[in-house]
Amino acid sequence: MTRPRILVVGAGFAGVECVRRLERKLSPGEADITLVTPFAYQLYLPLLPQVASGVLTPQSIALSLRRSEKYRTRIIPGGAIGVDLKAKVCVIRMITDKIVNERYDYIVLTPGSVTRTFDIPGLTEHAFGMKTLAEAAYIRDHVISQLDLADASQDPAERAARLQFVVVGGGYAGTETAACLQRLTHAAVKRYPRLDPGLIKWHLIDIAPRLMPELGEKLGRSAQEVLRRRGIEVSLGVSIEKAGPEEVTFTDGRVIPTRTLIWTAGVVASPLIATLGAETVKGRLAVTPEMCLPGSDGVFALGDAAAVPDLAKGDGAVCPPTAQHAMRQGRRAADNIIAALRNQPMQPYVHKDLGLVVDLGGKDAVSKPLGVELHGLPAQVVARGYHWGALRTNVAKTRVMTNWLLNAVAGDDFVRTGFQARKPAKLKDFEFTDAYLTPEQVREHVEQTLPRPA
Numbered sequence: 181m182t183r184p185r186i187l188v189v190g191a192g193f194a195g196v197e198c199v200r201r202l203e204r205k206l207s208p209g210e211a212d213i214t215l216v217t218p219f220a221y222q223l224y225l226p227l228l229p230q231v232a233s234g235v236l237t238p239q240s241i242a243l244s245l246r247r248s249e250k251y252r253t254r255i256i257p258g259g260a261i262g263v264d265l266k267a268k269v270c271v272i273r274m275i276t277d278k279i280v281n282e283r284y285d286y287i288v289l290t291p292g293s294v295t296r297t298f299d300i301p302g303l304t305e306h307a308f309g310m311k312t313l314a315e316a317a318y319i320r321d322h323v324i325s326q327l328d329l330a331d332a333s334q335d336p337a338e339r340a341a342r343l344q345f346v347v348v349g350g351g352y353a354g355t356e357t358a359a360c361l362q363r364l365t366h367a368a369v370k371r372y373p374r375l376d377p378g379l380i381k382w383h384l385i386d387i388a389p390r391l392m393p394e395l396g397e398k399l400g401r402s403a404q405e406v407l408r409r410r411g412i413e414v415s416l417g418v419s420i421e422k423a424g425p426e427e428v429t430f431t432d433g434r435v436i437p438t439r440t441l442i443w444t445a446g447v448v449a450s451p452l453i454a455t456l457g458a459e460t461v462k463g464r465l466a467v468t469p470e471m472c473l474p475g476s477d478g479v480f481a482l483g484d485a486a487a488v489p490d491l492a493k494g495d496g497a498v499c500p501p502t503a504q505h506a507m508r509q510g511r512r513a514a515d516n517i518i519a520a521l522r523n524q525p526m527q528p529y530v531h532k533d534l535g536l537v538v539d540l541g542g543k544d545a546v547s548k549p550l551g552v553e554l555h556g557l558p559a560q561v562v563a564r565g566y567h568w569g570a571l572r573t574n575v576a577k578t579r580v581m582t583n584w585l586l587n588a589v590a591g592d593d594f595v596r597t598g599f600q601a602r603k604p605a606k607l608k609d610f611e612f613t614d615a616y617l618t619p620e621q622v623r624e625h626v627e628q629t630l631p632r633p634a
Contacts, residue, residue: 184211184521187270187284188253189260189452191217191245192225193503194483195290196572197510198517199253205518213253214282216260216272220245223313224576226503226567229353231316232323233360233541234592238313240579243572256282260291261615262455262622265476269626273615281629286478286517289465290510291450293484293501294611295443302423307348307443309607310357317597318605319442323361324368324596326439330379331372341437343379346428348420349444350386352538355403357444358384359540362412368594382412383436386445387419394500395536399546402555406544419445443607447501449485457619461487461498469528471513480517482509482529492532503570504534537563 545560
């Protein structure tokens with residue numbers, strides 16, 4: 181008999197934790213494990229704003245999946261673009277652009293999420309995202325290049341426009357991005373004696389009435405006060421009406437001359453979920469507390485792409501798309517797959533949220549560990565301690581701690597790497613959301629490519 185084939189889609193927190201658990205608990209003869217991912221690393225997303233601001237190097241938060249020789253999981257370098265649940269086939273676009281079929285007995289869907297966009301004129305053509313390692317590195321280059329270009333310009337209007345920056349999204353990603361990049365420009369402008377530091381203006385806007393409502397009113401106000409004290413203009417109840425190459429129009433009528441629009445207004449489940457034709461909850465795949473897809477044998481879904489019931493909260497709540505839930509869901513899903521292989525009962529996923537941390541750079545942070553509200557240096561210690569402890573490998577922990585210490589002692593160097601040299605790349609160029617198939621295309625492809633029975 182052939183060994184059962186376990187296919188894990190996605191190398192985020194949920195997918196990697198699932199694979200590692202399977203490797204530790206299954207003997208080599210029990211199952212074959214395969215991981216589908218376009219990049220052979222796990223990205224520690226919560227620290228992405230610190231890469232954009234240069235506090236951390238990109239490789240410090242990209243945890244290689246090929247470092248250890250003892251792992252036996254086969255890695256397929258590509259992205260899943262469709263799943264035929266009936267035929268038990270995953271359609272994969274390799275990084276060579278070749279499309280292949282991968283059969284499975286058990287599939288774990290952890291494709292994560294993509295940036296949520298709206299039908300706003302010019303948004304995808306002119307905005308930057310903050311969801312991938314490439315985007316973070318690119319934004320750092322772009323922001324520093326605006327200082328260089330402003331310094332070189334003889335036009336006062338162009339100079340002022342290049343020194344205005346707009347971040348849309350008052351959640352964790354947007355708030356931390358605005359806070360970290362503002363610190364970068366504030367420090368860098370001191371090295372440009374021809375530039376007036378007063379020209380640098382950061383705008384953080386969000387359609388919601390409060391900044392980071394998950395933190396509660398008191399901590400949200402505290403974070404907002406930190407940003408305003410630094411000179412970041414926070415506008416709530418406001419969004420983008422349209423975006424152009426040289427200006428952004430807000431819904432309150434203001435027109436901001438700028439060359440930098442960073443869009444962090446939430447995420448939606450990967451387009452892969454739409455290829456299944458299954459029931460969803462606000463775009464996320466509806467699953468049982470055991471993270472199984474109802475009516476489909478051997479299909480598990482978790483992380484950002486699945487609406488996993490939050491049994492600790494009850495009242496029909498689903499788990500938020502955070503790293504702490506994704507990691508624990510990955511381990512529980514692995515245990516449930518092993519239980520299914522061994523004809524044992526599965527266990528539901530239950531986890532009580534440990535709290536929230538928001539690193540605003542320097543000594544500024546707000547945190548709510550286990551319901552205790554902190555701000556300032558104590559919150560920063562908790563925030564960085566949590567992130568450091570959550571990093572999966574000792575190599576990553578060493579790199580991140582070294583980066584933090586070096587930045588604290590020596591400051592930043594404001595170096596551009598040259599990514600932003602010629603061809604501009606915006607939000608639409610990084611996430612490849614047009615690569616997925618429709619459910620009908622998936623079925624047609626599988627029927628045409630699978631061998632017919634004799």
